Amino acid sequence: MATITAQLTVNSDITDYGIAINKSMTLTKAGTNNGLERTTGVQRVYLKDTKHIDLAKGGLANTNLEDMTVTGNTAGKVYIKYLSDDTSKYVIIGLGNEADNVTATALNGDATFFEIGRLYGNEWMIIPWNGASNVGDITVQPSIATTADQAIVEYIVFFE
Amino acid sequence: MATTTAAITLTSADLLTDALSLSATNTLYKAGTTVGLDQTTGMARAFLTATTVVDIFPQLIEGSIAFENKSSWVYICNKSEDETEFFTVKICENVIGKLYAGDFLWMPWSMRESVNANNHHGDITVAPSVDTGMAIEFTCINEGTEYPTENLVTS
Numbered sequence: 001m002a003t004i005t006a007q008l009t010v011n012s013d014i015t016d017y018g019i020a021i022n023k024s025m026t027l028t029k030a031g032t033n034n035g036l037e038r039t040t041g042v043q044r045v046y047l048k049d050t051k052h053i054d055l056a057k058g059g060l061a062n063t064n065l066e067d068m069t070v071t072g073n074t075a076g077k078v079y080i081k082y083l084s085d086d087t088s089k090y091v092i093i094g095l096g097n098e099a100d101n102v103t104a105t106a107l108n109g110d111a112t113f114f115e116i117g118r119l120y121g122n123e124w125m126i127i128p129w130n131g132a133s134n135v136g137d138i139t140v141q142p143s144i145a146t147t148a149d150q151a152i153v154e155y156i157v158f159f160e
Numbered sequence: 161m162a163t164t165t166a167a168i169t170l171t172s173a174d175l176l177t178d179a180l181s182l183s184a185t186n187t188l189y190k191a192g193t194t195v196g197l198d199q200t201t202g203m204a205r206a207f208l209t210a211t212t213v214v215d216i217f218p219q220l221i222e223g224s225i226a227f228e229n230k231s232s233w234v235y236i237c238n239k240s241e242d243e244t245e246f247f248t249v250k251i252c253e254n255v256i257g258k259l260y261a262g263d264f265l266w267m268p269w270s271m272r273e274s275v276n277a278n279n280h281h282g283d284i285t286v287a288p289s290v291d292t293g294m295a296i297e298f299t300c301i302n303e304g305t306e307y308p309t310e311n312l313v314t315s
Contacts, residue, residue, distance in 0.1 A: 001174040002172055002174050003173070003174060003175075003263070004170070004171070004172040004175055004180070005169075005170070005171050005172065006168065006169070006170050006264075007168065007169040007170075007171075008166070008167070008168055008235075008264060008266055008303075009166070009167040009168075010164065010165070010166045010167075010235065010266075011165055012162060012163065012164035012165070012188075012200075012301065013162055013163055013164075014164055014197065014198060014199070014200050014301065015200065015202070017284075019200065019203065019299065019301070021165070021299075024265050025235060025238060025262050025264055026262070028243065028260065030246070030258070031243060031244045031246075031260065031262060032243055033243050037175065039175060039176070039180075041176075042182065048314060051186075056277040061284075075257075075258065075260055075263075076257065077257075077260050079168070079170060080179060081181070081184055087189055087192065087193065087194055088193075090191075092190070092270075093267075093268070095251065095254050095256060096254065114251060114252050114254050114272065114282070115270045115272045115282070116248070116251055116256070116267060116268070116269070116270065116282075117232070117267055117268025117269045117270045118191070118229070118268055118270055119266060120189065120191065120192065120231070122186045123186050123268065124166075124168060124184045124186065125265075125266060125267040125268060126168060126170075126264075126265060126266050127256055127257060127265045127266075127267050128249065128256065128257025128258055128259055128263060128269070129256070130255040130257045130258065130264060131257075136255070156170070156182070157303045158299045
């Protein structure tokens with residue numbers, strides 16, 4: 001059993017009283033105190049166009065990645081970072097299916113695709129991941145990406 | 161201009177053959193700029209005693225799409241100490257994942273309008289797994305807030 005720890009620190013002077021979040025969590029399997037013990041490792045993808053693609057596919061149990069069970073009542077976690085020093089550029093992080101390698105247009109709750117948020121240059125996120133088959137893919141689409149100026153995204157998945 | 165910084169460190173000494181240590185830090189800016197975010201809902205704490213799905217940021221999404229695609233950041237933490245208890249977190253009816261006891265998330269939020277035309281602009285909702293009482297903390301640091309207008313009685 002592995003021990004994986006995530007430490008989040010947020011500090012702000014946005015109010016006179018400020019905001020200070022200092023929270024640590026140990027990544028455990030669903031409903032237990034046993035630590036997650038599998039990972040994709042840190043992945044780095046280079047996107048050379050603005051197509052909408054899957055970053056991590058849900059429902060992968062017993063398929064492409066051996067024993068990668070992120071679907072259903074599990075406790076997977078996903079960390080994603082957009083590697084760019086340009087804060088005017090972003091990648092759209094979505095939930096659902098990729099849009100057949102074209103620009104994503106669906107923005108609804110019918111399980112096709114929904115935009116979670118945008119990571120601008122140097123921003124990152126960490127979320128739990130349901131990873132349901134077909135509807136739970138983590139998708140990414142850069143605002144700007146060319147062969148000469150590729151968008152670089154790093155991510156890592158921890159799963160049961 | 162406010163300055164808000166967020167940092168994450170992911171570590172494990174025994175997950176892999178070699179130690180895992182990953183760190184990232186960034187400053188939260190308004191969309192496409194280097195101007196700091198200047199609004200927040202403040203940190204909220206709720207104790208939920210029903211498994212009903214609840215919208216935790218209703219004040220940010222009513223009425224218009226003025227803040228769609230702006231920069232907003234969300235923190236949610238399950239304060240339960242029972243490892244079997246979880247919150248199911250959704251965005252616009254799509255399940256993101258489950259936060260078990262002590263788990264948190266930190267993510268951007270685009271507030272995208274649903275094509276369901278119900279003004280539920282990417283609602284972020286949570287649902288406790290049990291009705292015996294679960295505590296949750298959450299905050300949003302954001303670029304703009306649209307508060308509901310006064311609900312006048314006209315009769």
